[in-house]
Amino acid sequence: MKWEEIDEIIKPLMFDARKKVLQSFSQQLDVQTKSNKNDLVTNMDKAIEKFYIDNLHAKFPKAKILGEESQKDKFEDSTDLFFVIDPIDGTMNFVKQKAHFASMIAVFDHQKPVLGYIMDMTAGELYWGGPSVGVYRNFEKLQAPSNLSLADGLIGMGLPMLLNPNSGMADVARQSSGVRMYGSAGIEFIHVLNGETLGYVSKLHAWDYAAGKILAETLDLTVEAIDGTDINVLSSKVVLVATKNAQKQINEIINA
Amino acid sequence: MKWEEIDEIIKPLMFDARKKVLQSFSQQLDVQTKSNKNDLVTNMDKAIEKFYIDNLHAKFPKAKILGEESQKDKFEDSTDLFFVIDPIDGTMNFVKQKAHFASMIAVFDHQKPVLGYIMDMTAGELYWGGPSVGVYRNFEKLQAPSNLSLADGLIGMGLPMLLNPNSGMADVARQSSGVRMYGSAGIEFIHVLNGETLGYVSKLHAWDYAAGKILAETLDLTVEAIDGTDINVLSSKVVLVATKNAQKQINEIINA
Numbered sequence: 001m002k003w004e005e006i007d008e009i010i011k012p013l014m015f016d017a018r019k020k021v022l023q024s025f026s027q028q029l030d031v032q033t034k035s036n037k038n039d040l041v042t043n044m045d046k047a048i049e050k051f052y053i054d055n056l057h058a059k060f061p062k063a064k065i066l067g068e069e070s071q072k073d074k075f076e077d078s079t080d081l082f083f084v085i086d087p088i089d090g091t092m093n094f095v096k097q098k099a100h101f102a103s104m105i106a107v108f109d110h111q112k113p114v115l116g117y118i119m120d121m122t123a124g125e126l127y128w129g130g131p132s133v134g135v136y137r138n139f140e141k142l143q144a145p146s147n148l149s150l151a152d153g154l155i156g157m158g159l160p161m162l163l164n165p166n167s168g169m170a171d172v173a174r175q176s177s178g179v180r181m182y183g184s185a186g187i188e189f190i191h192v193l194n195g196e197t198l199g200y201v202s203k204l205h206a207w208d209y210a211a212g213k214i215l216a217e218t219l220d221l222t223v224e225a226i227d228g229t230d231i232n233v234l235s236s237k238v239v240l241v242a243t244k245n246a247q248k249q250i251n252e253i254i255n256a
Numbered sequence: 257m258k259w260e261e262i263d264e265i266i267k268p269l270m271f272d273a274r275k276k277v278l279q280s281f282s283q284q285l286d287v288q289t290k291s292n293k294n295d296l297v298t299n300m301d302k303a304i305e306k307f308y309i310d311n312l313h314a315k316f317p318k319a320k321i322l323g324e325e326s327q328k329d330k331f332e333d334s335t336d337l338f339f340v341i342d343p344i345d346g347t348m349n350f351v352k353q354k355a356h357f358a359s360m361i362a363v364f365d366h367q368k369p370v371l372g373y374i375m376d377m378t379a380g381e382l383y384w385g386g387p388s389v390g391v392y393r394n395f396e397k398l399q400a401p402s403n404l405s406l407a408d409g410l411i412g413m414g415l416p417m418l419l420n421p422n423s424g425m426a427d428v429a430r431q432s433s434g435v436r437m438y439g440s441a442g443i444e445f446i447h448v449l450n451g452e453t454l455g456y457v458s459k460l461h462a463w464d465y466a467a468g469k470i471l472a473e474t475l476d477l478t479v480e481a482i483d484g485t486d487i488n489v490l491s492s493k494v495v496l497v498a499t500k501n502a503q504k505q506i507n508e509i510i511n512a
Contacts, residue, residue, distance in 0.1 A: 037407070037433075038433050038434055092410065092433060092434055093410075096409060096410050096433065096452060096453075097410070097447075097450075097452040097453075098452075099452065151293070153352060154348070154349075154352050154353070154439070159429060159434065159435050162418070162419075163418075163426050163429065163430075170419050173415060173419065174419075177293075177294055177348060177352065178294055178348055178415065178439055179415045179437055180437050180438065180439055181435055181436055181437035182436065182438075183410070183434055183436055191353070194353075196352060196353040196354075196355065197352075197353075
């Protein structure tokens with residue numbers, strides 16, 4: 001299937017999802033916890049995931065789907081289109097800030113990356129693209145970020161990574177220009193794509209990084225599991241996205 | 257002097273400063289380091305500080321001024337108007353991201369707080385006000401944020417605080433809903449004023465917190481030096497701004 005045919009279905013879906021989410025700001029949210037007190041899900045996460053799944057199934061009946069909140073098809077079994085969905089990434093920010101959260105869809109065909117989509121939901125900026133088309137912010141084509149060294153750029157981190165004394169991340173932080181912590185993998189990936197941070201490291205689920213990986217690799221950034229394992233199987237990993245120079249330096253620090 | 261007379265001078269100055277800074281995005285910046293490799297100053301920091309000082313001196317000839325980059329009048333000697341200026345707060349973000357930085361002015365009269373101004377420079381949102389007038393985002397009056405407990409909100413932190421094992425901040429982080437790190441005291445104060453974070457803690461200079469303290473206290477938030485010393489003398493301190501409930505809990509944790 002041509003990427004254009006998939007793209008013309010997904011873009012309107014994501015802008016419709018954005019409209020629904022912005023409208024929900026005036027309503028009372030139903031907030032529940034999942035694995036721990038800071039792992040939240042709301043009625044809107046579920047509603048947006050259902051909206052994506054229903055529409056994708058209608059348009060692509062043979063496709064399989066992995067969604068954060070519900071459907072858990074297996075990537076390994078996929079022999080056609082496969083979608084990875086994070087309806088609201090940064091649910092804590094969505095609940096507490098009504099800002100700084102994203103919605104993400106990744107598209108694979110025969111297990112090959114085709115398209116990634118990250119929508120900054122309050123800004124209304126859609127980062128999208130893939131290996132066949134490049135990466136765009138709405139209608140503007142992005143250039144690959146400069147291949148910065150660790151000392152010359154900011155790095156995004158998840159809090160548990162930074163607080164884990166065995167992670168080496170405190171040393172990575174000290175050797176960088178500074179740490180930023182935005183509370184949403186999607187928003188962090190956007191900063192890396194824009195060259196505003198030179199990387200981002202955090203423990204992530206497949207739906208947190210699937211779209212960002214496709215976009216980042218299209219812009220010559222590296223994306224890897226820092227335990228050295230393969231991340232194509234879309235499992236939970238400590239994932240590092242970074243410029244190639246910073247990626248080398250970070251690995252030297254954490255393996256020292 | 258009536259606050260309105262001061263306000264009608266300062267607001268246009270800050271919007272003019274914003275225009276100059278946005279125009280500078282298309283020019284090459286001259287970036288230098290100060291106390292360490294991540295403590296930056298640019299030609300624009302200096303130009304905006306000079307722009308503020310020249311205009312404030314012209315309008316208020318008897319006023320004294322403390323600026324981050326140049327003029328260092330002493331607060332203790334002030335017997336008339338006293339201005340505290342941070343032309344560009346978050347210079348690293350200004351340089352690396354062209355976003356997430358602020359410009360700030362605090363106004364004292366006979367050493368009493370009168371007005372605070374924090375401009376989110378890329379958003380063009382001016383947070384301003386003081387004890388006589390309340391706090392506004394541009395033309396919209398802000399309500400005091402909910403008096404959240406630590407477990408119910410996000411907290412902003414400076415990296416050195418979080419990495420210092422004697423600070424107790426790792427425990428504060430774990431008991432909160434999560435940590436955010438935006439890299440600019442002004443931007444962090446804005447999040448607290450909006451109720452998007454319940455607090456912010458960092459080692460700060462007078463120009464980093466003078467305006468934010470006036471605005472935060474006007475909205476019933478607490479601002480204190482966490483070593484228990486007085487912060488009215490406008491020296492460098494580890495400063496905590498927080499809801500009253502969170503402030504109590506954070507002090508219990510760091511004194512435990």
